[in-house]
Amino acid sequence: MKGFVSRQISKFAGSMIVTPLVALLLIFVVDFFTIPGFFDFRFASGQLYGSLIDILVHGSPTMILAMGMTLVIATGGIDLSVGAVMAISSSVMCIMINPSIIGLNLADPQFIINNPQYTWAPLFLVFTVPLVFAVICGLWNGMLVAYWHIQPMVATLILMIAGRGIAQLVTNAIQIIIFNDTVAYVGNGFILVPFAVFIVAGVFAVAWLLTRRTAIGLFIESVGINSRSSYYAGINEKRIKLVAYAFCGFCAGIAGLMVASNLRTSDANQIGLYTELDAILAVVIGGTLMSGGRFSLLASCIGALVLQTTITSMLSYGVPASAIIAVKALVVVVVLLLYAEQIRTYGRRILSKLSAQQPAAQESAQ
Numbered sequence: 001m002k003g004f005v006s007r008q009i010s011k012f013a014g015s016m017i018v019t020p021l022v023a024l025l026l027i028f029v030v031d032f033f034t035i036p037g038f039f040d041f042r043f044a045s046g047q048l049y050g051s052l053i054d055i056l057v058h059g060s061p062t063m064i065l066a067m068g069m070t071l072v073i074a075t076g077g078i079d080l081s082v083g084a085v086m087a088i089s090s091s092v093m094c095i096m097i098n099p100s101i102i103g104l105n106l107a108d109p110q111f112i113i114n115n116p117q118y119t120w121a122p123l124f125l126v127f128t129v130p131l132v133f134a135v136i137c138g139l140w141n142g143m144l145v146a147y148w149h150i151q152p153m154v155a156t157l158i159l160m161i162a163g164r165g166i167a168q169l170v171t172n173a174i175q176i177i178i179f180n181d182t183v184a185y186v187g188n189g190f191i192l193v194p195f196a197v198f199i200v201a202g203v204f205a206v207a208w209l210l211t212r213r214t215a216i217g218l219f220i221e222s223v224g225i226n227s228r229s230s231y232y233a234g235i236n237e238k239r240i241k242l243v244a245y246a247f248c249g250f251c252a253g254i255a256g257l258m259v260a261s262n263l264r265t266s267d268a269n270q271i272g273l274y275t276e277l278d279a280i281l282a283v284v285i286g287g288t289l290m291s292g293g294r295f296s297l298l299a300s301c302i303g304a305l306v307l308q309t310t311i312t313s314m315l316s317y318g319v320p321a322s323a324i325i326a327v328k329a330l331v332v333v334v335v336l337l338l339y340a341e342q343i344r345t346y347g348r349r350i351l352s353k354l355s356a357q358q359p360a361a362q363e364s365a366q
Contacts, residue, residue: 016287016296020303023285027309035316047190051312057262059308060196061086061255065279066286066300067207068251071244073283075237076224076292077145077152079248082279084163085137086256086272089130091167093257094176094266096121096129097183119180126183131253137163138249142242160276167268178264187262196258200301203254207247207297220244224292274325281328282307285335307331 031038035051042049065082072079097119119126137159144155178184189195211217222230223237230237252272259271285303288295307328314327 016299017302019287020285020299020306024302024306024309027313031313038316048192053194055305055308055312056197057194059305060200061258062278062282062304062308063200063301064203064251064255065275066282066304067203067297068248069279069283070288070295070297070300071220072248073288073290074220074224074292074295075241075244077241079141079245080153080156080276081141081159081163082248082252083272083275084160085134085249085252086259086275087164087167087268088137089134089253089256090260090271091170091266091268092130092133093126093260094178095170096126097178097180098176117180123182127257130257131250134249134253135246138246139242142245146238146241164268171266176266184261184264187258203251204297221293278307281332
């Protein structure tokens with residue numbers, strides 16, 4: 001029994017979730033002593049309120065983006081267009097709820113305002129069609145990278161630049177207000193905890209089953225480590241990359257629907273702005289190397305929570321929202337230093353010296 005416990009502890013210590021989990025716990029410890037009431041909860045109208053709930057609400061889109069970005073980075077790629085895909089999916093959703101905003105007189109505007117359950121298209125299509133467009137965007141990126149051999153940063157930069165223009169064309173550059181209560185529930189609803197948390201759990205379950213209960217996860221890691229060797233081993237690296245980018249687009253579509261629902265509007269200029277950087281940073285905090293290979297979806301989700309907890313803590317300290325980007329930049333520097341090979345080598349040398357000193361100290365004591 002003792003040997004089993006020690007093996008489990010060693011296995012956990014070597015897992016990818018340790019570093020982001022320790023970082024999250026350290027931030028919580030600092031917040032506990034420096035921010036009064038940070039861990040307080042308030043229950044009202046069947047809902048929980050508090051700083052931790054705010055972290056879950058605002059961190060949910062980043063967690064979903066991080067899951068999709070994890071698979072892309074694990075293949076050795078990157079997707080800079082997820083923010084633009086969020087804007088596209090949110091615009092498509094809003095235009096399907098109320099296309100009269102662009103000149104199609106399908107319903108009286110006052111009727112729409114007074115009927116919070118009104119949608120021009122059925123709710124099933126309101127949620128499904130934007131996700132289809134998001135997957136198409138992911139497939140487009142995957143085609144450029146896998147089949148046309150364009151560098152991932154350049155290939156996804158195309159949609160990053162053009163995506164917001166496409167989103168504005170969809171809505172004729174007009175912000176559509178969401179009056180439908182069911183659609184608004186996606187980003188604002190509560191079942192004791194935010195409904196967005198259940199969406200994150202559902203996406204995580206699908207991604208985990210896809211990557212850990214099928215061979216796709218192994219293929220993704222293999223392609224990321226050495227794509228040429230994977231090809232000679234019989235793995236179709238092009239299809240694997242295409243699947244990764246398509247799933248990333250799917251996750252960006254879900255995140256876009258969540259943010260638009262939370263804001264109750266489509267804003268092609270603001271929805272998803274800089275979120276690609278947050279997703280990449282969350283994945284890096286989770287320990288997935290930018291060169292590809294081994295990955296952990298759970299570690300990336302914890303990395304997203306580390307990032308959102310840092311932002312929430314800074315706001316609690318009174319740091320202006322305009323300065324949060326500088327705080328993120330500081331986090332990037334710290335993360336890069338922690339994962340730098342020189343720093344890790346230096347850390348391993350210190351640990352080896354300490355472990356060598358322990359037997360010597362025991363012998364001298366005897």
